[in-house]
Amino acid sequence: MVTPEVAAALAAAARAILALALGPLAVGITKRMKARCQGRRGPPLLQGYLDLAKWVKKEVVVSAFASPLFLAVPWILLGSVGAAAALSPVGPSAGPALGDLFAVAGLLALGRFLLALAGLETASAFGGMASSREMALSSLVEPGLVLALAAPALAAGGTSPLLFGAAAAGGGFGPGLLLAAAGLLALAVAETGRIPIDNPDTHLELTMVHEGMLLEYAGRHLAAAHLAAAAKQVVVLSLLAALLPPWGGSGSDAAGAAVAAWTLGAAVWAAKVAALSAALGLIESAGVKMRLFRVPEVLGAAFLLGLAGAFLAGAG
């Protein structure tokens, strides 16, 4: 029989693989929604996988200034996002985790730190600009993100994100979690690098943040970096999905329960993440990219929402 530790390890591995495998599909949904809003048909939903396959076969050209760290960063980035997914409620979540919400935030920060260093490696102005902006904006995202995730932690009495769904479903959903979810949605736009905070479809120096750090990557490293960004979208939206109704089966201890409950949980999770990806596409189409120094205002508002949410959630 499978011991609890082995089951937990398998569940963690399944979460990581699920996030990586479904990442490009989530990004495809967002792109499709954006295209429809613009009156176009849009690329096929599976275009992301075709792009990855194309990039993997391409030649790798590296700047003469880059160090061995430059070529290692995309793989470590992918590993950190995978590890964050292993700790987050990706799919029907169950079982003890290896880390809590601070570990998730810390792993995403690790990936960002290394990617920002990669931006500075090639001694180009584009990379430096992107790294500088990314670190400035992400340092403002951190407080809001931690507080918005602290709200369900206070409601649940524990900081593991796998408990969030159960806490929200079990009567913890109130004004606190609602405000935290609103804040988390705004911060999800920032973390996934979408308009109005960053533009993932451009390579103009005025408008690049995340794309700027990837500018000098080619071939399989570019594929890894894009896959990491897509998986990060799944991770962040899964965290948000755990706070929103409906909660069917996900978050409960489905490890020993019937296959039906597990399938229901998986279906509910997939539907929520797909809906949220489409929502990201709608948000992108609803406005224009903001000036860089207007973004802190939005992030400040998201921070206040997170603070209010955590305050109210802790009252219960």
Next chain:
Amino acid sequence: MIRLLSALTAFGCLLLLILSVAVLFGAESPSLRIEGAILPGHTAVFALDPVGAPFLAAIALLGLAAAVYAPAYLAAYRDEMPAAWVAAGLPVFVGSMAAAVSAADLLSFLLSYEAMSLVSFLLVLSEHRRTAARRAAVAYAVITHAGTALAVLGLLALAAPVDGLGWNALAVGARMYSPFARNVLFAALLVGFGVKAGLVPLHVWLPLAHPQAPSHVSALMSGVMVKVALYGLLRSILLLGAGPAWWGWALVAAGAASSVLGVLYALGEHDMKRLLAFHTVENVGIITMGLGLFSLGASGGDWSAASVGLAAALYHVVNHASFKGLLFLGAGAVQAACGTRDLEDLGGLRRRMPATAALFLLGSAAIAGLPPLNGFVSELLTFHALLAAAHGSGADAGARAGALLGVAALALTAGLAAACFVKAFGVAFLGAPRSDRARAACEAPRGMLAGGALLAAACLFLGLLPGVGAAALAHPVRAALGAFGADAAAGAADLVGPWGALRTPWGIYAPLGILAVLGAVGAGAAGLAAAAGGRLRVRIHGTWNCGAEHGPRMQYTAGSFAKPIRVIFRRVLVQRAEAEEAYVESPRFRRVLRYEEHVVPFWTERVYRPARDRLVALARVLRRFQAGPVNLYLGYLFAAVVVLLAAALW
């Protein structure tokens, strides 16, 4: 001679490290009693108790690394400083700090504390021919002694009502005061030790003095000397006993302000050592937050939360000593190799100094609080302690709001610290060299690298096996809680999880497992890519610069990297820009164009300098009373006699 001194220091530090680890795991420390050396009839007692053991471990670890580092460093600076004296000062400095944390009575503590201040003053003066060093040393001496005087007054007040100078006697003495008097004493001790620790706004000496000292001394000053002040603060909290909740909140607020302001000021710096000095202010803030949460838990009776807070503070003491020491030793290696500490003149050093670059990268990732290194562990514990304060049994709305703001401050600090170290490491070590000095750098000698490697190993160990670290701290935390009663010690949370993981009442953190997942995913993906795309063949080419010729000035500088953050926080980071241009005939034929932008050191210029000027003006007014003829003084004497007679007759 220098090698002999350094070897002896290293050996002594190794012994102290073994002693401190033994006491951490429950051994009884031997005590050293010196009769009548200081005062007749007074016995100086040095016995390491569990509360001082983590501090001694940090001191010994960093002292060992500094002693290994020193001979190679001093050889490079033989012409600028009296190397033999500096080498001799190191064991005295480390010894005085070790004596301060293992002192068992007040007088030994105060004398060791003062010896530590004096020796560090002399070491800051090492490059005494430079004006900047002399000015920094004088400012350091004045400010630190002002703070020490206040702390001494506070501690002596505790000793006044009782007979005897041991810590137990002082604790009894503290209970004899009224609550109002204890509040005053707490404030005095907080300010007194806060000056030496570097809490904002008392921190102004830190970025002045730390860069001037030799790098291994800077590492010791930043890494452990400020911790001795924090030890004094912790000891004061234990002596004063359970107090009102505002004590804890004052510490948390001071800590939060210091951490956010420290890292913001660091972002405005491009001198490597000043940047690291401001980061010390930030990390002292984080430790103070932990101490505040300990005090808060103790005043509310929530022993589990108090134990997590104290464990966070003590873990960060050792963590900070290891990664700050590593970073300072690396900065010293860069300074010795390139002759400059200015980030704007460095760049591409990883090519010339690969080992130093790797060690500095590890230190940067550790101080930025990134898993799976040690900085993340103590930040995690602090976050959990803050959540416990928000959720605890006695938490009203105000407490919840305060704790959540503390969470926000700590998260902001972590994000900004990561940004600052992307800047520091990226601008110095990556990219292209920005000056000839950077182009001509050579790798640091083996001795310097060995010192750094030791600290890097400590960072990895404390990061990957936090359960072992927590097990080491269980005894000190219980001993500290014992000052509040036996049931307090019993209520301490057990922080040790399976397989070296960390477990608190709120959650678990298993870095080995997380690292395994990270490695598996990364390696698996790389393998899949190799399977799909064939073996990796890399073509090297110059960086595309839109067709223009590429030069090192095309890169981002340290100032430009931090510019978005400086603009966002411009109300806090006051900046001044100067532009100067000179032209002949017409502005289109410019001869000179100079643009300079710098961050105004707010507290120095807007608070301390006006206060000093006002003090000097007052002194000048009072000088008139002393600058007169002899008749004036005879008049004073006469007036004094008349007043005394009148007072006696009444």
